[in-house]
Amino acid sequence: MADEGSPHVRRKRYRGTHPRHFSEKYKEHNYQDFPEDLAKVLARGATPAGSHRPICMAEILAVLAPVPGETAVDATLGHGGHASALLRAIAPGGRLIGFDQDAVELARTSARIVKALADEPGGLGSFMPVHADFSRMRECLDLQGIAGADLILADIGLSSMQIDDPERGFSFKRNGRLDMRMDRDSGPSAAQWLAAVSEESLAVAISTNADEEAAVAIARAICQRRGLLATTRDLAEAIVSAFPGATFRDTAMKKVLMRSFQAIRIEVNGEFAALDSLLATLPSCLNPGGRVAILTFHSGEERRVEASFAAGLEAGLYASIASLAIRPGREERNANPRSASARLRWAIAP
Numbered sequence: 246m247a248d249e250g251s252p253h254v255r256r257k258r259y260r261g262t263h264p265r266h267f268s269e270k271y272k273e274h275n276y277q278d279f280p281e282d283l284a285k286v287l288a289r290g291a292t293p294a295g296s297h298r299p300i301c302m303a304e305i306l307a308v309l310a311p312v313p314g315e316t317a318v319d320a321t322l323g324h325g326g327h328a329s330a331l332l333r334a335i336a337p338g339g340r341l342i343g344f345d346q347d348a349v350e351l352a353r354t355s356a357r358i359v360k361a362l363a364d365e366p367g368g369l370g371s372f373m374p375v376h377a378d379f380s381r382m383r384e385c386l387d388l389q390g391i392a393g394a395d396l397i398l399a400d401i402g403l404s405s406m407q408i409d410d411p412e413r414g415f416s417f418k419r420n421g422r423l424d425m426r427m428d429r430d431s432g433p434s435a436a437q438w439l440a441a442v443s444e445e446s447l448a449v450a451i452s453t454n455a456d457e458e459a460a461v462a463i464a465r466a467i468c469q470r471r472g473l474l475a476t477t478r479d480l481a482e483a484i485v486s487a488f489p490g491a492t493f494r495d496t497a498m499k500k501v502l503m504r505s506f507q508a509i510r511i512e513v514n515g516e517f518a519a520l521d522s523l524l525a526t527l528p529s530c531l532n533p534g535g536r537v538a539i540l541t542f543h544s545g546e547e548r549r550v551e552a553s554f555a556a557g558l559e560a561g562l563y564a565s566i567a568s569l570a571i572r573p574g575r576e577e578r579n580a581n582p583r584s585a586s587a588r589l590r591w592a593i594a595p
């Protein structure tokens with residue numbers, strides 16, 4: 246349903262009885278207008294196209310314990326699910342600064358949040374979107390004249406909008422240009438990076454970033470097809486060629502593909518360096534008694550968060566930290582399979 250006064254836009258035509266391509270799923274992209282269709286997608290454990298289901302929401306609200314009037318930072322705004330809940334909890338009088346390095350999704354999410362704020366009787370406080378890498382958090386808070394945050398959330402990695410959109414080139418399940426950049430205005434695409442990286446460095450990246458045992462063979466197979474890797478399918482075929490007799494349909498092969506794509510994406514976006522910088526700057530961004538929660542999705546991320554919080558506790562930069570990672574409950578893992586690998590850790594400033 247179009248807004249009153251907005252021009253009627255004809256929906257995309259598709260073949261068959263159901264839309265299959267990401268861009269054709271017009272009901273999911275406009276899920277607020279099709280609640281029954283949304284319920285069906287959620288009931289089968291899927292994520293509606295063009296959206297993201299916030300993970301560990303109750304656990305995050307419990308550890309961040311937001312109260313009215315506080316200053317919150319969402320380092321990874323994404324679809325704004327966590328941010329919207331935090332804005333509600335810090336109202337009235339609170340403010341939320343939302344970072345994302347993905348300019349495309351940041352603009353969409355900001356528009357939705359601004360509209361929700363305007364629709365809320367009494368208002369929800371203020372919202373400031375920031376298009377920046379979260380490693381620049383201290384500098385960006387200074388620019389806004391903000392001394393510190395009472396609570397900071399970082400939900401590391403990719404949003405479902407990014408994974409599911411073939412145009413972004415993140416997933417072996419959907420063919421698209423081999424891009425993989427969260428910030429499309431910055432740095433080389435995956436195709437450009439793969440054209441330049443040495444076979445040895447690629448093998449190290451696949452092994453270290455994704456604990457992939459066949460990293461050497463995969464790196465060799467990818468490098469043998471250098472110059473021919475323009476799409477996600479080209480890359481997937483190169484990886485499968487490292488395993489004679491294997492096909493895309495093999496469950497074990499799908500896991501290899503998932504790990505290899507993850508490892509390459511981490512390099513293309515400099516994800517570990519950004520996370521290390523964020524962890525280093527966090528204590529300087531928190532007000533006294535401020536709380537930080539970080540949601541990670543694989544061991545490379547979790548190890549970093551655990552080590553940094555432990556070192557911060559030792560150095561007196563934190564007063565207390567999570568002794569164990571919190572996992573999403575069984576109900577959430579069943580309802581949203583994308584939550585399965587999530588681990589939540591928190592720390593509190595002195």
Ligand SMILES: C[S@@+](CC[C@H](N)C(=O)[O-])C[C@H]1O[C@@H](n2cnc3c(N)ncnc32)[C@H](O)[C@@H]1O
Pocket residue numbers: 297298299300320321322323324325326327328344345346347350377378379380400401402403404405427519520
């Ligand atoms: C898992 S999603 C966050 C989902 C969000 N919590 C929600 O409720 O919708 C992660 C988001 O963080 C962004 N991101 C990842 N690394 C970033 C970085 N270094 N700096 C800024 N944004 C980053 C991604 O572009 C993506 O939009």
